[in-house]
Amino acid sequence: MLPVNGTLAQALHNPTTEQKGKTARVIPKFDELSAAAARARDENRDDEAIRLYQQALAVRPAWPEGLWYLSTLYYERERYADARDVLRRFLTTDSTAGPGWALLGMSEFQTHEYPRSLDHLERAMSLGLGDRKEMAQSVFYFVGALRTRFERYDDSMTFLMSMVKSGSPIDLLVEPIGLSALRMPLLPAEIPADRREMIRMAGQGALALEAQNRTEAERLFSEMAKSFPNEIGVHFLYGAFLLDVRPGDGIAEMKRELQISPFNTTARLRLAEQYLKDQKMDQALPLAEEAVKLEPDHPPAHMMLGEILVAKEDLAGGIRELELAEKGAPQMVRIRWDLLRAYTTVGRKDDAQREKEEIEKLNRPGNGQ
Amino acid sequence: MARRAAPRVYFLLMVAVLRFLLAVFLATSYQATPHAQESFEQIAKKAQEARTSDHLSDAIALYAQAVRLRPSWTAGWWSLGSLLYDQDRFSEAQDAFAHFVKLSSRPGPGYAFLALCEYENRDYGGALEHFQVWSKYGSPGNDALLDVAGFHWALLLTREGRFNEALYLLAAKAQKLGGTSAIVEAMGLASLRMKNLPENYPVERREEVWLTGKSAFYSTAREPRRASEYADKLLAHYSSEPNVHYFRGTLLEFQKEYAAAEKEFEQELSLNPQNDAAMVELSLVKIEDFQAPEAKPLAQRAVALEPRNARAHYALGRAMLETRSLPEGASELEVARQLAPESSVIRFSLAKAYEALGRKSDAQQEYAVFRKLEEKENASARPPQRGISQKASEGSKP
Numbered sequence: 127m128l129p130v131n132g133t134l135a136q137a138l139h140n141p142t143t144e145q146k147g148k149t150a151r152v153i154p155k156f157d158e159l160s161a162a163a164a165r166a167r168d169e170n171r172d173d174e175a176i177r178l179y180q181q182a183l184a185v186r187p188a189w190p191e192g193l194w195y196l197s198t199l200y201y202e203r204e205r206y207a208d209a210r211d212v213l214r215r216f217l218t219t220d221s222t223a224g225p226g227w228a229l230l231g232m233s234e235f236q237t238h239e240y241p242r243s244l245d246h247l248e249r250a251m252s253l254g255l256g257d258r259k260e261m262a263q264s265v266f267y268f269v270g271a272l273r274t275r276f277e278r279y280d281d282s283m284t285f286l287m288s289m290v291k292s293g294s295p296i297d298l299l300v301e302p303i304g305l306s307a308l309r310m311p312l313l314p315a316e317i318p319a320d321r322r323e324m325i326r327m328a329g330q331g332a333l334a335l336e337a338q339n340r341t342e343a344e345r346l347f348s349e350m351a352k353s354f355p356n357e358i359g360v361h362f363l364y365g366a367f368l369l370d371v372r373p374g375d376g377i378a379e380m381k382r383e384l385q386i387s388p389f390n391t392t393a394r395l396r397l398a399e400q401y402l403k404d405q406k407m408d409q410a411l412p413l414a415e416e417a418v419k420l421e422p423d424h425p426p427a428h429m430m431l432g433e434i435l436v437a438k439e440d441l442a443g444g445i446r447e448l449e450l451a452e453k454g455a456p457q458m459v460r461i462r463w464d465l466l467r468a469y470t471t472v473g474r475k476d477d478a479q480r481e482k483e484e485i486e487k488l489n490r491p492g493n494g495q
Numbered sequence: 496m497a498r499r500a501a502p503r504v505y506f507l508l509m510v511a512v513l514r515f516l517l518a519v520f521l522a523t524s525y526q527a528t529p530h531a532q533e534s535f536e537q538i539a540k541k542a543q544e545a546r547t548s549d550h551l552s553d554a555i556a557l558y559a560q561a562v563r564l565r566p567s568w569t570a571g572w573w574s575l576g577s578l579l580y581d582q583d584r585f586s587e588a589q590d591a592f593a594h595f596v597k598l599s600s601r602p603g604p605g606y607a608f609l610a611l612c613e614y615e616n617r618d619y620g621g622a623l624e625h626f627q628v629w630s631k632y633g634s635p636g637n638d639a640l641l642d643v644a645g646f647h648w649a650l651l652l653t654r655e656g657r658f659n660e661a662l663y664l665l666a667a668k669a670q671k672l673g674g675t676s677a678i679v680e681a682m683g684l685a686s687l688r689m690k691n692l693p694e695n696y697p698v699e700r701r702e703e704v705w706l707t708g709k710s711a712f713y714s715t716a717r718e719p720r721r722a723s724e725y726a727d728k729l730l731a732h733y734s735s736e737p738n739v740h741y742f743r744g745t746l747l748e749f750q751k752e753y754a755a756a757e758k759e760f761e762q763e764l765s766l767n768p769q770n771d772a773a774m775v776e777l778s779l780v781k782i783e784d785f786q787a788p789e790a791k792p793l794a795q796r797a798v799a800l801e802p803r804n805a806r807a808h809y810a811l812g813r814a815m816l817e818t819r820s821l822p823e824g825a826s827e828l829e830v831a832r833q834l835a836p837e838s839s840v841i842r843f844s845l846a847k848a849y850e851a852l853g854r855k856s857d858a859q860q861e862y863a864v865f866r867k868l869e870e871k872e873n874a875s876a877r878p879p880q881r882g883i884s885q886k887a888s889e890g891s892k893p
Contacts, residue, residue, distance in 0.1 A: 188552060214583045218552045238694040241677060242583070276676045311676065316701035318732065358728060389721045423673075 156185045160192060172199055190219045194226065201229055206236035224253035228265045235268050244272040263294055267302070271313050274306045282306045287336055296333060304329025308359035309392070324354045328363055335367060343367060351379070358386060362393045369400055376400065391421045395430050402434055410434045418447075425454035429461050436468050444468055459488050535564045539571065546574065554578055562594070569598045573605065580608060585615035603632035607644040614647050623651045642668060646681065650692055653685040658772075659806075661685040666715040674712040682715075683708025686745075688738045688772060703733045707742055719750050735766060741773045748776060753784040771800040771807065778810040787817030798827075805835035813844055821852050839868035 163178035179196040183189055193216035200209035210233040217226050231247030234240075247269045255262045266289050273282035283306045286299055301314040304325035317325055331346035347364040354360050365379030377400060383393040394417045401410035414431040421427050432447030445468050451461045462481045469478035542557035558575040562568055576591030589612035596602040596609055610625035626648040634641065645664050652661035662685045669678050680693050683704035689696060696704065710725035726743050733739050744759030760777035763770055774797040781790035794811035801807055808831035815824030825848040831841045846861035 188556065211584075211586070218555065218582045218584065221551070240694075310702070311705055312701055313698070316698045318699065318702055320732075356731070387724060389724055 156182060159185065160189070163192070163195070167195055167199065172203060175199055176203075187215070188219050190216060193219065194223075197226075197229060197233075201233060204236075206233045209233040210237060210239075222253060224250045224255045225258055225261060226250075227253060228255055228258075228261055232264060232268060235272070240272055240275060244269065244276060247272070263289075266294065267298060270299075270306075271302045274302060275311050275313055275316075277309075277311045279306050279309045283332075287332075290333065290336060300326055300329035300333065302329070303332050307332045307363050308357075309362075310359065321354070321357065324350055324357060324360070327353075328360075331363070331367070340371065344371070356386060358390075359383075361386065362390065362396070365393070366396055369396065373400060373404070389420055391417045391424060391427060394420075395426055398430050398434065402430075402437060405437075407434060407438050411438070423454065425451040425458065425461070427451075428454070429458070429464065432461075432468075433464055436464065436471075441468055441472050445472070456484075457488060459485055462488070535561060535568075538564065539568070542571070542574070546578065551578060551582065555582075562591075566594070567598060569595060572598065576605070576608060576612075580612065583615075585612045588612045589616055589618075603629060603635035604640060606632065607634075607636055607640055611644060611647055614651065619651055619654060622647070623655065626651065642672065646677070649685070650681055653681065654690050654692055656688075656690050658685045658688050662711070669712050669715045674709070674716070679708035679712050680704060681708070682711040686711045686738075686742050687736075688741070700736075703729065703736060703739070706733075707739075710742070710746065714746055714749065719746075722746055737767055738763065738770070738772075740766065741770060741776070744773070744776060744780075748780050748783075751783075753780050756780045757784070769800060771797045771804060774800070775804070775807050775810045778814060782810070782813050782817055787814050790814040791818060803834060805831045805838065805841065808834065809838075809841050809844065812848070816844070816848055816851070821848060824848055825852060837868055837871075839865050839872060842868060 159178055159182035163175050163182055166172075166175035166178055176196065176199050179192050179199070183192045183196065186192070193212050197209045197212040197216060200206070200212060210230060213226055213230040213233060217223065217230065220226065227246045228250035231243045231245075231250055234243035234246060247265050250265055251269065255265065266285070270282050270286040270289065273279075273285060283303070286303050286306060290296060290299060290303075301317065301322075304327070305312055305314070305317070307328045308325060310325070327346050327350040331343045331350065334340075334343040334346060344367065347367050351360050351364045361379045361383035365376045365383060367376070368379055369376030377397065380393050380397045380400075383390055384397075387393070394413045398410045398413035398417065401407070401413070411431075411434050414427065414434050417424070417427040418431050428447045428451035432444045432451060434444075435441075435447060436444030438444075445465070448461060448465045448468060451458070452465060455461060462485050466478050466481040466485065469475075469481060538557055538561045542554055542561055545551075545554035545557055555575065555578050558571050558578065562571040562575060565571070572591050572595040576588045576595055579585075579588035579591060589609060592605050592609040592612060596605040599605060606625045606629035610622040610629060613619070613622035613625060626644065629635075629644065634644075636644065646668055649661040649664040649668070652658075652664070662682065665678060665682050665685060669682065672678060677693070683706070684691055684693065684696065686707045687704060689700070689704070706725050706729040710722045710729060713719075713722035713725065723746070726746055729739060730743060740759045740763035744756045744763065747753075747756035747759060757777060757780050760773045760780065763773040764777065767773070774793045778790040778793040778797065781787065781793070791811065791814040794807060794814050797804065797807035798811050808827050812824045812827030812831055815821075815827060825845065828841060828845040828848055831838070832845055835841060842861045842865035846858045846865060849855075849858035849861060
């Protein structure tokens with residue numbers, strides 16, 4: 127008799143079963159089931175394959191191959207919650223299986239368990255997906271979109287642009303990039319109908335900029351700013367573009383953004399940076415100070431304030447802010463460069479040397495910089 | 496003879512092969528499987544070793560084997576449940592924790608884990624019940640458990656329509672953990688009085704929920720201008736959606752901008768005339784704004800719509816007290832007390848009512864209960880009952 131519930135070990139260790147000589151019958155049964163399941167799967171008889179894998183797994187619950195194939199069958203049949211549950215069992219048997227984490231994260235995306243989904247998709251990326259290019263593309267797409275939803279806009283933008291560079295289909299990326307550029311924590315499916323056009327313009331503009339097509343980028347950004355003048359993020363995005371082209375116009379756009387969203391730390395910092403570049407310290411300093419006040423745990427705010435204080439020759443104050451920034455974002459090379467220069471100026475040679483070594487470490491390939 | 500012997504030889508050979516296969520299988524495919532002769536102690540020891548050395552699959556199998564051999568092994572059920580929970584295997588973990596709480600003499604934290612598993616397995620009724628049991632044990636657990644359990648409990652309270660209680664819990668989490676995406680989303684749902692979980696509300700409402708959540712979070716963080724910025728954006732796009740004006744009204748009410756709050760509640764009622772929450776808040780705002788006679792009919796309508804709404808009875812009781820209908824006011828507050836016996840603000844108002852009626856002893860008793868409850872609300876992870884207290888309101892509309 128085939129044990130339906132419980133492990134094969136249980137069946138094998140049941141003295142009664144052993145005495146009756148039934149153990150020998152169990153193994154071929156499992157083999158038969160697993161072979162039949164594989165055959166059904168190969169022949170695209172999915173429902174039958176699912177049933178057979180379920181039966182085989184009832185005999186041997188921790189059978190990795192069975193768990194994997196059953197989960198892929200569930201996923202293909204859009205039975206995402208079932209796929210998710212089986213994958214969780216699969217990953218207990220092998221926690222280093224990148225594709226397993228990927229499929230789990232993708233299933234959780236479909237069941238709207240977004241925090242877990244992102245966590246598991248990122249784990250999949252760190253473990254690697256082998257030569258599964260299609261799966262990798264899906265994983266990257268979901269990761270980019272989810273990072274935006276979790277307000278990790280800089281991470282998501284860098285990531286999405288790296289997808290563009292590596293040849294991912296651009297059409298698919300317009301909306302995720304637009305959302306990230308406008309700093310709207312939504313998935314493409316969650317875009318309000320009345321602003322889809324705005325988001326697409328932002329995405330297309332950012333893509334044009336990435337492709338060094340500044341004329342097209344400006345056309346799109348300026349049209350977006352004209353069509354949606356009261357929306358958050360629109361003037362910031364256009365302003366950030368203009369700061370590199372016509373800084374005066376860029377400053378005006380940033381100020382417009384701050385009128386619409388007075389607590390926008392990013393716009394404040396970008397404006398402060400521009401004033402620092404223009405050596406207008408008296409205008410730069412209050413903006414950076416306000417940014418620190420608004421977001422006391424935001425390393426770029428401390429970095430900007432530190433840079434301005436150093437430029438104003440308040441080295442002690444500048445170093446204090448830069449060290450706070452470094453504590454919050456030890457991977458940011460720019461902060462370490464700032465500190466290296468500041469330490470060197472005040473003669474703190476050992477500290478400067480340490481920063482230099484850290485910069486070298488961070489700049490080594492594979493350090494994610 | 497040779498022909499007769501052949502089957503026998505063949506049979507023996509097959510038995511040997513099968514024995515060999517069985518031995519290989521046991522040695523390789525299921526290394527952690529204990530041998531039949533192994534004692535419970537040996538298996539338990541192996542399970543603990545597997546766990547320590549991070550062989551989770553083996554550890555799970557061994558703990559499962561051990562608790563089958565000795566179902567009374569409480570620590571085994573706990574370890575098994577924890578391992579499965581850490582692997583997000585909630586269905587199996589739920590079973591383990593259910594055994595644990597039945598057997599353990601100190602089941603407190605087990606109830607939180609049981610409830611968390613039930614939440615994941617979509618047994619929301621069970622989860623809510625077991626969070627309550629956990630609370631009765633004093634909400635034991637480390638910081639991480641308190642955070643996760645409190646957060647999920649708040650989600651369930653929202654789903655149940657107990658929005659103020661949910662917001663009370665979420666405000667405490669927000670103060671501790673900051674405005675994480677998850678907390679913002681949960682605050683948005685509760686503030687909009689949506690009986691949804693984060694994983695199952697309509698995608699087209701995401702931005703509305705996010706803007707509301709941000710606004711609610713900044714209110715909790717005592718940053719009214721930032722709260723207003725998000726509320727303004729919310730109104731710019733979603734002014735005709737249910738409870739948007741109500742939410743804006745609660746923000747203004749907290750900032751003691753009663754006239755502006757009144758307008759928002761009135762706007763909500765013009766869009767949704769049966770919105771009892773807006774009626775109650777409008778009534779309370781009018782009381783604060785010295786318009787008790789106008790507050791009374793609103794509270795009466797709310798009570799008629801939701802006879803078991805403690806906050807509606809509280810508003811009506813207060814309106815009656817303010818209009819010098821003292822015995823009637825005290826009666827309404829007594830109804831409110833019956834519905835929400837652990838609400839400190841009801842006790843406080845009732846004490847005042849008794850005082851005005853000259854019932855000194857009753858007043859003293861209510862004041863004493865009020866002080867105790869207030870202390871408890873400050874110290875406990877548990878939301879105040881029915882979320883009627885001012886503290887609860889502060890969570891939702893600081």
